Amino acid sequence: MLDGSVLVTGGAGYIGSHAVLALLDAGHRVVVYDNLSTGFDWLVDPRATLVRGEIEDDAHVRATMRDHQVQAVMHFAGSIIVPESVSNPLKYYRNNTVASRALIESAVVSGVKHFIFSSTAATYGTPVRVPIAESDPTVPINPYGTSKLMTEAMLRDVAAAHPINYAALRYFNVAGADPQQRAGQSTIGATHLIKIAVEAALGKRETVGVYGTDYDTPDGTGVRDYIHVSDLAAAHVAALDLLIADPAKSHTLNAGYGKGFSVLEVLDAxxxxxxxxxxxxxxxxRAGDAGELVADNRAILATLDWTPQRADLDLIVRDALAWERKLSER
Known part of the structure; x- marks a missing residue:
């Protein structure tokens, strides 16, 4: 356990808010740093401290790190929509790469020892094989994936030059909501398939788009590895524990279940x-979409003290649906 606190950037957003819950439940002190451009202050657990700001604001970030004795960073802030990255690449290089560079420098200057980065399976591009292993080629086919891969490279080089270690978790498709309904996907106009589908099931949308039926997959629609957001949050806490236990090592790990479902299979669920x-x-x-992305997750299972608890598609859908109903009552 750290003596100081964990700074969670983007902690008022979807995945970040679940990581905050997991950290707090594990006994960590947490500071959320978010500009609330896509996040919500009401998603931040009251046990955490919320600081509003931009991660490119070096002075403010470093003051926050100093004032709250930050010893580790979990970095979730950034832009995540693949088609948008194709049409507006400069936004993604600014929000994901340039901003991350500023945050990493602030962490080094402030003496932060551990850094956990929310990366993505989009770093692989069109995979050479499925399931995808961490050692497979990283040739992104969209600016989103490239922006994340550039940050991974920065972390690798910085960790070689400074006393900081890191874990880059390459997410596959994140879905679901906190089983206790403390947090969930709340973004208006979200592009996540399960979020869209449960909105449609509750009458918030009239239709669900199926983008592409001619992929080289069993039913022609895109196949993805869906991981429950609470399992993913638990993996972040386990990654932090590992970085603390062995500060000489860094890790790049796939975060998925190792099983894929097509768009049509998800909608059937x-x-x-x-x-x-x-x-x-x-x-x-859609521009920038790969046909099939499924994790080889053997490395994360072997490296972290982490066992998925909610690896069931119907369960993921039920949790997402329950959260969507709760949002309807707000």
Whole structure:
């Protein structure tokens, strides 16, 4: 356990807010640093301290690190929509790469010892094999993946030059919500498939788009490895424990379950859980989308003290649906 606190950037957002819960539940002191451009202050657990600011604001970030005795950073802040990264690449290089560089420098200057980075399976691009291992080529096919891979490179070089270690967790598709309904995906206009599907099941959307039916997959639709957000948050805490225990080593790990589901299989699961037939609209492929992304997760299971607890598609859908109903009551 750290003597000081953990700074969670983007801790008022979807994945960040769940990491905050996992850290607090494990007994850590937590400071959330967020500009609230896409996050919500009401998603931040009251046990944490919320500081509003931009991560490029070096003076403010470093003052926050000093005032709260920050010893570790979990970095979730950034832009995440693949098609948008294709149409507006400079936004992604600013928000994901340039801002991350500023944060990493602030961490080094402030003597932070540990850094956990929310990376992505988009760093692999079109995979040479499935499931994808961490040692496979990283050739992103969209600026989102490139922006994250550039940050991984910065962390690798900085860790070689300074007394800081890191874990880069390459997420596959994150879904679901806190089982206790303390947090969930709340972004208006979110692009996550399960979020869109449960919105449609509750009448918040009329249709669900299926983007591409001609991929080289069993049913022609894109296949993804869906990981429950609470399992992912637990993996972050386990990664922090590992960095603390062995400060000489850094790690890059896939965060997924090792099993893929197609878009149509996900929509079938939502139909099954809700007993409601979704209205599906077939669309063309979206720019920057790969056909199949499934994790080889053997390394994360072997490296971290972490065992998934909610690796079931219907369970992920049920938790997402329960949160969506709660949002409807706000």
């Amino acid at each position: 939502v139909d099954r859980v809700t007993n409601h037939k979704l209205n599906r609209v077939i669309e063309g492929r």
